[in-house]
Amino acid sequence: MSLDRATVARVADLARIAVPEEQLEPLVAELAGILSWVEQLAEVDTEGVEPLRSVHPIRRAWRPDEVADGNCREAILANAPEREDGFFVVPRVVE
Amino acid sequence: MSELARLGLVEARARLRRREISAVELTRACLEAMERGRHLNAFITETPDRALAMAEAADARLARGAGGLLEGLPVAVKDLFCTAGVRTTAGSKILANFVPPYESTVTARLWAEGAVLLGKTNLDEFAMGSSNTTSAFGPVINPWTPPGREPPLVPGGSSGGSAAAVAGFLCPAATGTDTGGSIRQPASFCGIVGIKPTYGRCSRFGIVAFASSLDQAGAFARSVEDAALLLQAMAGFDPKDGTSADLPVPDWSGGLSGRVKGLRIGIPREYRLDGMPAEIEALWAKGADWLRAQGAELVEVSLPHTRYALPTYYIVAPAEASSNLARYDGMRYGLRVPGRDLVDTYKRTRGAGFGAEVRRRILIGTYVLSAGYYDAYYLKAQKVRRKIVQDFEAAFTRCDALLTPTAPSAAFAIGEKSDDPVSMYLNDVFTVTVNLAGLPGISVPAGVSASGLPLGLQVIGRPWDEATILDVARALEEAAAFRALPPGAPEA
Numbered sequence: 001m002s003l004d005r006a007t008v009a010r011v012a013d014l015a016r017i018a019v020p021e022e023q024l025e026p027l028v029a030e031l032a033g034i035l036s037w038v039e040q041l042a043e044v045d046t047e048g049v050e051p052l053r054s055v056h057p058i059r060r061a062w063r064p065d066e067v068a069d070g071n072c073r074e075a076i077l078a079n080a081p082e083r084e085d086g087f088f089v090v091p092r093v094v095e
Numbered sequence: 096m097s098e099l100a101r102l103g104l105v106e107a108r109a110r111l112r113r114r115e116i117s118a119v120e121l122t123r124a125c126l127e128a129m130e131r132g133r134h135l136n137a138f139i140t141e142t143p144d145r146a147l148a149m150a151e152a153a154d155a156r157l158a159r160g161a162g163g164l165l166e167g168l169p170v171a172v173k174d175l176f177c178t179a180g181v182r183t184t185a186g187s188k189i190l191a192n193f194v195p196p197y198e199s200t201v202t203a204r205l206w207a208e209g210a211v212l213l214g215k216t217n218l219d220e221f222a223m224g225s226s227n228t229t230s231a232f233g234p235v236i237n238p239w240t241p242p243g244r245e246p247p248l249v250p251g252g253s254s255g256g257s258a259a260a261v262a263g264f265l266c267p268a269a270t271g272t273d274t275g276g277s278i279r280q281p282a283s284f285c286g287i288v289g290i291k292p293t294y295g296r297c298s299r300f301g302i303v304a305f306a307s308s309l310d311q312a313g314a315f316a317r318s319v320e321d322a323a324l325l326l327q328a329m330a331g332f333d334p335k336d337g338t339s340a341d342l343p344v345p346d347w348s349g350g351l352s353g354r355v356k357g358l359r360i361g362i363p364r365e366y367r368l369d370g371m372p373a374e375i376e377a378l379w380a381k382g383a384d385w386l387r388a389q390g391a392e393l394v395e396v397s398l399p400h401t402r403y404a405l406p407t408y409y410i411v412a413p414a415e416a417s418s419n420l421a422r423y424d425g426m427r428y429g430l431r432v433p434g435r436d437l438v439d440t441y442k443r444t445r446g447a448g449f450g451a452e453v454r455r456r457i458l459i460g461t462y463v464l465s466a467g468y469y470d471a472y473y474l475k476a477q478k479v480r481r482k483i484v485q486d487f488e489a490a491f492t493r494c495d496a497l498l499t500p501t502a503p504s505a506a507f508a509i510g511e512k513s514d515d516p517v518s519m520y521l522n523d524v525f526t527v528t529v530n531l532a533g534l535p536g537i538s539v540p541a542g543v544s545a546s547g548l549p550l551g552l553q554v555i556g557r558p559w560d561e562a563t564i565l566d567v568a569r570a571l572e573e574a575a576a577f578r579a580l581p582p583g584a585p586e587a
Contacts, residue, residue, distance in 0.1 A: 008458070015417060015461040016424070016438065017454055018446030027458070030516055034459055037517050038406040038472070044479050051477030052484060054308065055294050055533030056340065056558060063334065075196035079428030090426050091437040 003032040099124035104168050104267050104321040105348075111157055111167045118157065118167030122150040122211050125169045129213065129265045135236045137250075137260040139174045140182050141214040149211040156209065164328045166209030171260045171269035174215035175222055176202050176312075177301040181212070185303040186220040186230040186253075189423050189430045189448030199301025200333045201270065201312050208328045213266050217256030220450045221420065222277055222305045225522040227255025228509055229452040237285060237506050238263035238581035239548055248506040248548070251281030251522075254315070258285040261315045262581055268316040268325045274305050275408055276502075276526025278313045279538040283501035283551030286540040286581065288322045288568065289315050293558045294533030295340035297326075298333030306415035307338075309408075309530040319539065319569045323347040326561070345562055353569035356390030360567065361494030365401040366525060368503065375500045375550060378542045382498055382552045385574035386567065396490040396497070400482045404528040405520055407483065410463050410476035411531070416453075417460025423448060455516060484532045491557050496567050499525050501538040501551035525553060535561045539568045540577040549579065 008028050012019045019027060073086055082089035099121050102110070110116045126143050146169060153167035177183050177195035184190045198206075206212070219229040226249040227235040235255040237248040239262070250259040254271030258281035261269050271278040273291035282289025290313050297312035304310060314325040327347050333339040362383060367376070383393050425431035425444035432443040449457065463472035490497065503524055512519045529536040535558070538551040552571055556564035 007462075011458050011462045011465065013442075014465060015457050016421075016441040016445055017449065017457065018439075018442040019454075020446075027455070030455060031458060031462070034409060034455070034516060035462070038409050038476075041403055041406050041410070041475050041479050044400065044403055044475075044482065046475065046478035046482065049478040049481050051474055052481035053477065054338070055484065055531075056338075061334070061341070072196070076427075078196055079193055081425060081429070081431035088427055091433070091440050093437055 003028055003035060097124040097127065100128040100264050102267060103318050104165070104316060104324050105318070107168055107267060114157070118150040118153040118211060119147060121167065122146050122169045122213070125213055125266050132263050132265045135238060135259050135263055135265070136233050137216055137235055137256040137263065137265060138171070138214040139184055139186070139217050139232045139256070142181055142212050145181070146211050146213050149206070153209050153211060163208030164324070165205060167211065168209070169211040169213045169266055170205060170325065171213050171216050171257055171266045172202055173218055173254050173257050173269065173271050175218060175272055175303045176270060177303070178202055178212065178215065181215065183215065183303070184232065185222070186218045186232060187448065187450070187453070188231040191231065191430065193429055195301070197301060200298035200335060201302065201329045204331065205328055210328065216254070216260055216269060219253035219255065220453050221303065221416070222253040222272055222274055223416070223452050223456055224252040225276065225280055225519055226509070226512070227252040228513065229450055231450060234509050235259045239286060239506060240582070242582055246509040249284065249509055251284035251502070251506065253277040254281050257315050258282055258287060258289065261285070261317060262287050268314060268321055270312060270329065271315050272302060272310055272312050273530065274309045274412060275530050276523035278315065279526045279536055279551070279553055280502045280522055282315060282538040283540070283549065284506040286549030286577065286579065287315055287317050288319050288537065288539055289313065290322045290326055290537040290561070291529065291535065292326060292330060292561050293535045295338055296330045296561070298331070298336040298339045300333055300335040304419040306412040307419060308415060309412060311530070319565060319572050320348065320351055322537070323351050323565050342559060347561060347565055350562060351565055351569055353566055353573060355386055355567055355570045358391045358496065358563070358567065359494040360386050360391045360393050361396035361490050361497045362393060363396050363398045363401065363490065363497055363499060365398050366499045368524070371503060374544055375503065378550050379498070379500050379552065382541055382571055385571060386498065389570050389574070394494050396493055398486040398490055398528070400479065400486050401528060403479050404483055404531055405524060407476045407479045407531060408523070408527045409459070409520060410472050411480060413456040413460035414464050414473050415460070417457045417464065420453070420457055480531050483528060487532045487534060495557070496563050497555040498567070499553045499555065501525060501553040505544040505546070505548035505550055529555055534558060535564055537564050537568045539571045539575070541571060541575040542577070543579055
C-alpha cells in the first residue's frame with residue numbers, strides 16, 4: 001500500500017507527536033520504505049498458525065491482594081514538571 | 096594506565112579476596128581511566144562519589160571476610176536501568192532530567208552482591224538503534240577507531256556506551272539490554288564478550304521499556320568467565336515482572352568448563368547470505384573447525400524463515416514501542432513543552448522530546464496497530480514469529496547449540512547507513528531471530544577483519560540453556576586466542 005502525506009499526518013496525530021510541516025514529506029518516504037519492506041511477510045503461508053504473544057508459557061502466579069507499598073507522595077511527585085500542594089499541575093482536561 | 100584497570104572481574108575478585116588490592120584502589124583506577132577515556136563519550140553520567148562510597152563499604156565487608164558474588168567489583172550500567180537517586184535518561188531528551196525514585200531489580204541485585212556503580216553508559220535513544228548515533232547525548236566512539244580516522248567508528252548499538260567502556264578498559268564489565276541484538280552486535284564491533292540470556296532470566300522491572308516481549312538484560316565483559324559471573328548476579332526470579340521465570344539460576348561461573356566434546360553444533364544454512372563479506376564467511380568456517388577440533392560434531396540445519404525475521408521484528412518491536420512510549424506525556428515526569436491545551440501540550444512535548452528514529456518507530460507502530468491494518472501487519476507478524484520459533488525448535492532436535500556470525504560487517508563509521516533506515520536495520524540480521532524466539536545468545540571476539548577490526552561469532556542455545564552456550568563460547572575464546580587491543584585503549 002502506498003502511504004501518503006495525509007495518512008502520515010493522521011498517524012502522527014494519533015501518536016500525539018507534533019511533526020513540523022517541512023519534515024512531513026521526508027517522513028512519508030521513510031515510512032513508506034519501511035512498510036513496503038515489511039510487507040514481504042505476505043509471502044509467508046500462515047494459514048492456521050496461532051499468533052505468538054509470549055515466547056515461553058509462563059504460569060501467572062496468584063499473590064495475596066495486599067498493600068505492598070504506599071505513603072510515598074514525595075517520591076511520586078519528585079520528577080513532576082509542575083506541582084502544587086502535593087498534586088501534579090496539568091493543563092485543563094475538562095472544559 | 097594503572098594495571099588495575101586492566102583486570103577482569105574474576106581476576107580482580109581473587110585479588111580482592113586475598114586482600115592484595117582494595118575495592119577503593121580498583122574503583123579509583125577505573126574512575127581515572129574513565130576520565131582519560133572521556134573522548135569516547137561512553138558515559139552519560141559518571142558517579143564517582145557514589146562509587147567510592149560503595150567501594151569503601153565493600154572493603155569493610157571484605158575485611159570482615161564477608162561479601163557477595165561481586166564484592167568490590169566496579170561495573171558500568173546502561174542508562175536504561177533505573178538507579179534510585181541517579182539520573183536515568185534512556186539516551187533521550189524527554190528523560191534528560193529524570194531521577195528515578197526506585198531501583199531496577201537487576202541493579203538492585205548487583206548492589207546486593209557488592210558491586211560498585213561507576214556510572215551510567217550512553218546508548219541509542221530508548222535503545223533504538225545499531226550504532227549509538229541516535230542518542231540525545233551524542234554518539235559514542237569505538238575505541239578500535241584507528242588514530243586520526245574521521246569520522247570515527249561506531250561501537251554498535253544500542254548498548255554502545257557499555258561496549259566501548261569495557262573494550263576501552265574504562266571498566267571491567269557492564270550491563271546492557273538486547274531487544275534485537277543490542278548487546279551482541281556492539282560486543283562484536285568492540286571485540287568483547289556480550290551475552291543475552293533467555294527471555295525471562297533477568298527481571299525487566301525498572302528497565303525503561305522498549306519492546307516488552309523482546310527486551311532482555313545481559314552482560315558485557317572482556318572474557319566469557321567474567322560475563323558468566325556478572326550475568327549470574329543479574330539473573331533470577333522477580334515477582335515484580337510478570338514474565339520473569341521462576342527458575343533457579345545455575346552456577347554459570349563455577350560450572351564453566353569450556354568442554355564441547357560430544358556436543359552437536361548446528362550451522363544454519365540460511366545464515367549464509369548473498370553478498371556476505373568473505374572474511375566473515377571464513378571466520379565462521381574457522382569457528383566451526385575450532386569446535387570440531389575440540390570434539391564437537393558439526394551438523395547443517397535449516398531455519399527457513401530467517402529472512403522474514405527482520406521484517407517481523409520491525410512490526411512487533413515498533414508496535415510494542417508505540418504502546419510503551421505512550422507514557423511520555425509530560426504530565427508526571429520528564430520533559431513538558433506547554434501548548435494551547437492538553438492535546439497540544441502532549442504533541443509539543445513528544446515532538447520536541449523524541450529524536451528522529453524514536454519518532455519513526457512510534458509512527459510505524461501506531462500505523463500497524465491502527466484500525467484496518469492490525470490484522471495485515473501486527474497479527475501477521477505474530478504468526479510469522481511463531482514460524483520462526485518452530486524453526487528453532489526443529490533445529491534443536493538435531494543439535495545442542497547453533498554457531499553463526501554475530502554481525503554482517505565490522506564496525507562502520509559514524510554517519511554511514513544513516514540515510515536509509517532499512518540498511519541500518521540489516522545490522523541485526525543474525526541476532527534478531529534470537530530475540531523473536533526468546534533464546535539465549537552470546538557473541539565472542541573471534542578474529543579481526545582485513546582492516547584490523549574485531550569480528551565476533553555468535554552461539555545460540557535452547558531456552559534456559561545458557562550453560563551450554565557459555566561452554567561453547569569459552570571453547571571458541573580459547574581457540575581464537577583473541578589478544579588484539581584497541582588503539583584507543585589507554586597504554587599499559
